[in-house]
Amino acid sequence: MAKFTDKNSYTILFAVIMVLVVGSLLAGVAQGLSGRIAENQRFEKQQNILYAMGVNTNEGTSDVSFIPATEVEPAFHKYITHQLVIQGDKVTEDPEAYLIDIKKEEHMAKEDPNYVRRLPLFVGEKDGNTLYIIPMRGKGLWDAIWGFVSVDTDFVVHGVYFDHAGETPGLGANIKERYFMDDFQGEEIMSGDVFKGIDVAKGNNDPTNKRKDDQRVDALAGATITGDGVTAMIKKDVGLYIPYLKKLKNESQKTEVPNAVQDTVEPTDSIQ
Amino acid sequence: MALLSRKDSRLILDPLADNNPITIQVLGICSALAITAQLKASIVMALSVMGVLAIGNVVISLLRNVIPGKIRIIAQLVIVAALVIVVDQVLKAYSYELSKQLSVFVGLIITNCIIMGRFEAFALANGPWRSFLDGIGNAAGYGIILVIVGFFRELLGSGTLLGYKVLGDPIEKTGLYAIGYEDNGFMLLSPMALIVIGIIIWVQRSRNKALVEAE
Numbered sequence: 001m002a003k004f005t006d007k008n009s010y011t012i013l014f015a016v017i018m019v020l021v022v023g024s025l026l027a028g029v030a031q032g033l034s035g036r037i038a039e040n041q042r043f044e045k046q047q048n049i050l051y052a053m054g055v056n057t058n059e060g061t062s063d064v065s066f067i068p069a070t071e072v073e074p075a076f077h078k079y080i081t082h083q084l085v086i087q088g089d090k091v092t093e094d095p096e097a098y099l100i101d102i103k104k105e106e107h108m109a110k111e112d113p114n115y116v117r118r119l120p121l122f123v124g125e126k127d128g129n130t131l132y133i134i135p136m137r138g139k140g141l142w143d144a145i146w147g148f149v150s151v152d153t154d155f156v157v158h159g160v161y162f163d164h165a166g167e168t169p170g171l172g173a174n175i176k177e178r179y180f181m182d183d184f185q186g187e188e189i190m191s192g193d194v195f196k197g198i199d200v201a202k203g204n205n206d207p208t209n210k211r212k213d214d215q216r217v218d219a220l221a222g223a224t225i226t227g228d229g230v231t232a233m234i235k236k237d238v239g240l241y242i243p244y245l246k247k248l249k250n251e252s253q254k255t256e257v258p259n260a261v262q263d264t265v266e267p268t269d270s271i272q
Numbered sequence: 273m274a275l276l277s278r279k280d281s282r283l284i285l286d287p288l289a290d291n292n293p294i295t296i297q298v299l300g301i302c303s304a305l306a307i308t309a310q311l312k313a314s315i316v317m318a319l320s321v322m323g324v325l326a327i328g329n330v331v332i333s334l335l336r337n338v339i340p341g342k343i344r345i346i347a348q349l350v351i352v353a354a355l356v357i358v359v360d361q362v363l364k365a366y367s368y369e370l371s372k373q374l375s376v377f378v379g380l381i382i383t384n385c386i387i388m389g390r391f392e393a394f395a396l397a398n399g400p401w402r403s404f405l406d407g408i409g410n411a412a413g414y415g416i417i418l419v420i421v422g423f424f425r426e427l428l429g430s431g432t433l434l435g436y437k438v439l440g441d442p443i444e445k446t447g448l449y450a451i452g453y454e455d456n457g458f459m460l461l462s463p464m465a466l467i468v469i470g471i472i473i474w475v476q477r478s479r480n481k482a483l484v485e486a487e
Binding site: 005006010011014015018019022025026029030033036037040043044062063069168169170171207208221222 | 307309310313337338339340341342343346347350351354357358361362364365366368425426429430435436437443457460461
């Protein structure tokens with residue numbers, strides 16, 4: 001005797017109910033957790049920005065060690081003194097500039113030639129130094145790579161943070177290992193007055209990265225395309241900020257917040 | 273009184289060695305090749321598969337009498353995919369760091385043949401408790417191989433274990449590197465995982481001739 005589960009009508013009914021139940025379950029879970037997930041992503045972005053400017057708990061460890069998520073928000077407001085948005089010649093202050101999706105901005109600028117993309121720039125103060133933290137996004141071997149680089153007023157790299165969506169563990173994924181990121185510290189991104197970026201270079205004969213004025217760091221073995229992606233990402237995205245940073249440098253024999261910022265910015269209470 | 277009956281304990285112990293999903297059933301090889309370059313990733317993957325397989329087995333077992341035979345594979349896929357997505361979302365909300373480590377491997381859990389294999393071969397024919405034990409046992413057997421492969425690949429490929437430099441510093445030339453040792457970059461490539469698994473299979477069958485197929 002045929003089982004009732006063999007009937008076509010039962011099969012269709014089961015499939016419909018299964019899709020409805022599973023779909024509702026997933027929608028409910030996604031909806032219920034979306035607030036918490038968004039908050040975690042926000043904290044992660046703040047941790048990454050702070051990490052790039054050297055605000056982390058790396059001391060005594062060999063791993064990447066962020067400010068704990070529970071402490072990151074006050075630390076972010078303490079160290080990041082200004083969040084700027086550069087849009088063409090216009091520079092404005094926006095306390096939520098760190099939430100700007102640079103992938104979306106890049107896409108919109110590509111789709112619409114008239115759109116002037118918004119470039120978020122973070123100004124931080126640490127140990128009496130003014131640091132500019134620049135977000136970046138590029139392509140690795142398998143998927144997107146992104147990160148932040150912080151430079152001081154002399155265009156010397158103070159720190160970087162890199163991350164990736166799907167690079168090979170043990171190979172390209174090592175761009176987010178501390179030993180690779182630490183190599184960027186002290187590198188100069190300019191050669192004289194010309195922006196060069198930093199090359200992730202194979203066989204640069206400087207494995208301990210003592211030379212800081214050659215715009216090169218040692219590559220990762222077996223991760224040529226990811227390394228090239230990091231090089232291209234720095235050139236492409238940091239390059240966009242150079243005209244503004246040069247302008248600031250020329251103006252800022254006065255050390256404080258740039259005139260260009262003050263001219264166009266309405267100070268807000270949330271900015272410390 | 274033993275916690276598990278002899279029959280139940282075999283559900284956990286058999287897949288660890290003589291009925292190992294990777295070395296004997298030759299399932300789950302793809303993910304074993306892909307994610308074992310680091311020991312930490314191997315452990316995270318093993319634990320994730322254990323969670324998904326144990327819960328998935330229980331769900332399939334509970335529904336075994338109502339799932340239509342014609343669409344049972346689709347139903348199994350939907351359930352495992354939903355479970356993986358729920359686990360991923362919960363981790364993103366409550367353990368964000370761990371979810372970031374897992375993100376690359378989530379897709380691999382869905383396509384892991386061990387999961388579909390156990391749903392099909394065991395959960396569809398057994399009760400929820402035994403299916404749960406079967407899920408734990410098979411995931412543990414899978415995890416043991418992953419950890420062994422991850423151990424050797426990370427140690428010989430990077431000179432580290434769980435990120436700690438255990439053979440010395442290759443740049444400063446300390447430890448083994450001081451006497452001329454070099455990391456073997458091949459160990460980080462997927463084909464070397466296949467060779468390490470092959471060696472494990474060879475060792476296992478040399479020790480237990482009953483596992484060798486008659487010619």
